[in-house]
Amino acid sequence: MPKDTGIGASTKRREDIRFLTGKGVYTDDLSLFGQAHAVMVRSTVAHGRIVSIDTSEAAGMPGVLAVFTGEDFKEVGGNPAGWFIKSRNGEPMREPKRPVLAHGKVRHVGDAYACVVAETYAQAKDAAQVLADAAVIEELPAIIDMKAAAADASNRVHDEIPDNICFDWGWIEDNRAAVDAAMKAAPHVVTLELTNNRLVPNAMEPRASIGEYFPGTGDYKLTTTSQNPHLTRLLICAFVMGIPENKLQVVAPDVGGGFGSKIYHYGEEAVVLAAARKLGRPVRWTAERTESFLSDAHGRDHVTKIELGCTKEGDILAIRTETLANVGAYLSNFSTATPTFLHGTLMAGPYKVPHVYVNVKTIFTNTAPVDAYRGAGRPEATYSIERVIDKMCRELNLDPFEVRRRNLLTPDQFPYTTPVGLVYDTGNYQATLDKAIELGDVAGFEARRAESAKRGKLRGMGLSTWIEACGIAPSHLVGVLGSRVGLYDAATVRVNATGTISVMTGAHSHGQGHETVFPQIVAEKLGIPESSVEIVHGDTAKIPFGMGSYGSRSLAVAGSAMDRAIDKIIAKGKKIAAHMLEAAEGDITFADGKFSVAGTDKAKSFGEIAFSAYVPHNYPLETLEPGLEETAFYDPGNFTYPAGAYICEVEVDPDTGKVDVVSFTAADDFGNVMNPMIVEGQVHGGVGQGIGQALCENTSYDENGQLLTGSFMDYAMPRADDVPFYTVDHSCATPCTHNPLGVKGCGEAGAIGSPPAVVNAVIDALHRGGITHVTHIDMPVSPNRVWQAING
Amino acid sequence: MTKVTMTVNGTPVSAEAEGRTLLVNFLREGLGLTGTHVGCDTSQCGACVVHVDGKAVKSCTVFAMDVAGSDVRTIEGMANADGSLGVVQQAFQDHHGLQCGFCTPGMVMSSAALLAENPRPTESEIRHYLEGNICRCTGYHNIVKAVLAASGQDAGAMAAE
Amino acid sequence: MHNFEFVKPSTIADAIKALSAEGAQPLSGGQTLLPTMKQRLAAPDVLVSLTGISEMQGVCMGDGGLHIGAATPHAVVARDAARHYPALAALAGGIGDPAVRNRGTIGGSIANNDPAACYPSAVLASGATVVTSQRRIAADDYFQGMFTTALEEGEFVTEVVFPIPERAAYVKFNQPASRFALTGVFVAKFADGVRVAVTGASNNGVFRWTEAEDALSADFSAGAIAGLTVAADDMISDLHGSAAYRANLVKVLTGRAVTAAR
């Protein structure tokens, strides 16, 4: 019997009620008295020197209240990179300043260099056009192609960085010689060059920010589309504007999806705050989708050469990769972590590979900044590994299922130290593989293939067995790896006098369902109804601290903090109970929502304890404090390591090259599952995005740096009729060994494991259809590319 | 500015509008009905879908003045009279057909329009009908299930969990 | 978006008058014009909505075939033309998505003549007549290259009259992002011959593939075009499809349309 409440129940989401009735409150839904409207003026050239910006005409237009340019922010700090990376020659990474508004130079199409604030949006928009027409920007040659950028020292995105290289990183440099030797000695070496296509995250809610300033107190308030309001506050206060943290409240209300793009602090947030202060009025800005395409941080964009050394039987001996990673024009907050520690450290996959070496050169180009997008670095690693293994199977005529089985780590090997610096705590990769084979009905494939063939379609099956490191992140580890922040989280559990509970969590829910799931855990632990618990998130004024939601960290880190705080509540409750029941604290037990004296029938309900905590008429105040509220900070001991096996089946139309995903099976190990319905939904969403990356999504700049895929007219988002029903399973669970909930995280899994499964299936379909000259097609595997490959 | 009058969710309303005022702005800014969302500027995403005289329409791609006098229904008008969730809304909650909720108003309005035209759609008909509604969160699985369920079909049997 | 004066006449005569004003432009379903105005690529001073003109609405059989009012939304054509001209109805039912079909109209579509639009192929392959506020124009004379038509300043489409073929089909291959036609082929078999019109593929907009017409007029089967090749020279080449790819699609889709024709 599935549970109907508490941990493990598929409790329906309470937040749905407001979203389904139109009562959600997203940033752009707020309307404030006296608000003014900001419109950004963005560069239409990829690279240019700002000669002059004559703001006078725009400033004099009807309704215009203020005009800002880069000059206005020259004195304030820049938006920093959150991770410090050292090149393999020991040099520090090159870290150009990222100004609030561009000044001196514009560095990508969409780079904002001015802002107009007016009474109405239309007036601001009109004046922004006039300002753009009056600005003189001398166009410079655009630096778009990564290889060319690194080769040409004369043309520079940042004048002070001669070769456009941010860093040249080796992981692990000390192992390089051994890896080279192992590769040399390997009986067979498979080589594959591949592109991990650049993606636009495209959360459906465009970014928006509202700045407010309260002259009476000197307080600021920023309402913004953020996955992590505390981090945004930290960046604005400590680095960009120098506002004391206790003078800035950052609120992220309902947020319409993030997928990474709303982790980062963006210049618009600083501009609306500065404008609000100058005007003494609320100033709002909402991106048009076109602006989102141009100015949100993009994802992926790696070009990788991977080599795999193996035996003729398919035992993997060594993996070596060389990657060029595009960071775009500026370093977005986590852009240096994504291609390095979220990518290189995963390059052993779930396999027992003795030797692994990863080299990543990160390149500046005149394109939008690139940063973490769902999965961040781990999809790139997984794609490289799973594609090269697939190629190995074809070259050596081996069965991809058997090859995976040969190489997967076995349950007795945990904890397992990889050659790329991680310690996998637990897992059972064979179990998820078997589960996927069963649920994907691999046995019945041949019959399905024959049926497809009758309809003129080529059917293929692709496999990927993947692992990731998430639950981001243990501060002690990331500190060693270069992180400039800690990645713990915090929670306050406040038991109110009448026994209801408010949990202030540092995680931020923008689709993940925290408002429902976190109460399930509280309810289970305290033996009270879920409906008595309310989650408070997304407001720096209400929450102790927190690092937000990304990297599949909410439950594993913030949930663990909450769990710890609940333990403290129980401990305090025992103290109160001991006093009320006139027993020794050590004799009090807590179960089923009751504090009891062991071995007696004397007990107090949780509600009675709560009430007493706030009505402490006869408390021994020297030893017992009134109140029942506890805060805990939790810093994980290790990453968590979800893993799984994905099987995709496709049909290829050989005449048009069109690929249809006809079935998709995901068998995952997420450790303990708090709410199966929500976990499955996360996997569906991730797989949908992964299919999108594999088949249709691509971000394309022309040689002048104009974004060719700047709207949904040209950037192909997966639609309902592009995907099938997915079969998902999470029954092969090995609970995480080091967090109190035993959870591993499920938010990114689908996007990590699915792209190689899809591409492997396409190649398989072609091979089974006799088209054996095609060994690889870069993503997105679009109809045109498939047709080209078939006919090439 | 001209006063534009229409019926919204059964109530006659009027608000000031310019020629260029889009229906979505009329609803959001003029009437404070912020349930209808804007997710794009090229008429592709469907976050803004409302019903005009019973038909699904992208409210970002129609001028308020052009539909003056019409009967408009928005997400705010989809609940039952007693305030409980309507059939489509309830199915979305039951089947976890939403995550961040941003595409949801458009999805619900499109789904309701589909069911009005075709009370027992197949999986494939649902997927095609929702072609103009982009969701980034759900991978569509549970949305399609929800619509099947709202039409009284056994969604669980048709979609593997 | 620039502001404008909005007028909504209820007769063709009033619309003619309204459209004679300086800077006036017709607005039909707005599914193309509104996004264009948002991008500030169009900035009319006066917008004349044609959606309130009942003479320009609806589908009915009459002289010369099926008459479709220019302001008839795609969804209405999809429903009401199904009995008379199923291939045309199916084409209308495959344009964009339901919400687009509830607003977008045939008049707006053929006035705009987007090289990737669906309707132009049906109008051309059917040998339809475009009726305007001033005259009647044969389809072969009406389409004059991408986004270009025979319409004069102030002239607007009021109706399109489709002769009904014995058999016909439209096969569309979606551009993956916009879902307009990356290439679409409309094949119509009349008693006196076959017409094949191709949209989405050519730099010159919708065109007739005359070699295929000849071959299919002799033998209306997919095999009849097997030996033909489509030159890639004039084909559109973009992110979503090379010229060679589109040329391939022209042939593949024509064959499929012939097979599907009924």
Ligand SMILES: Cc1cc2nc3c(=O)[nH]c(=O)nc-3n(C[C@H](O)[C@H](O)[C@H](O)COP(=O)(O)OP(=O)(O)OC[C@H]3O[C@@H](n4cnc5c(N)ncnc54)[C@H](O)[C@@H]3O)c2cc1C
């Ligand atoms: C998301 C989306 C998907 C789409 N997919 C497709 C598709 O797959 N296939 C396809 O063919 N189309 C597609 N379209 C376009 C759609 O069919 C439009 O409706 C059509 O192109 C224009 O018709 P309209 O009535 O909306 O014209 P409007 O937008 O009102 O007008 C378009 C232009 O024509 C002029 N005009 C309008 N009516 C007349 C008239 N009677 N006489 C003279 N000039 C006139 C206007 O001044 C304007 O310049 C899509 C549109 C969208 C938004």
Ligand code: FES
């Ligand atoms: S807002 Fe995207 S279609 Fe209307």
Ligand code: FES
């Ligand atoms: S629920 Fe987030 S976009 Fe659909």
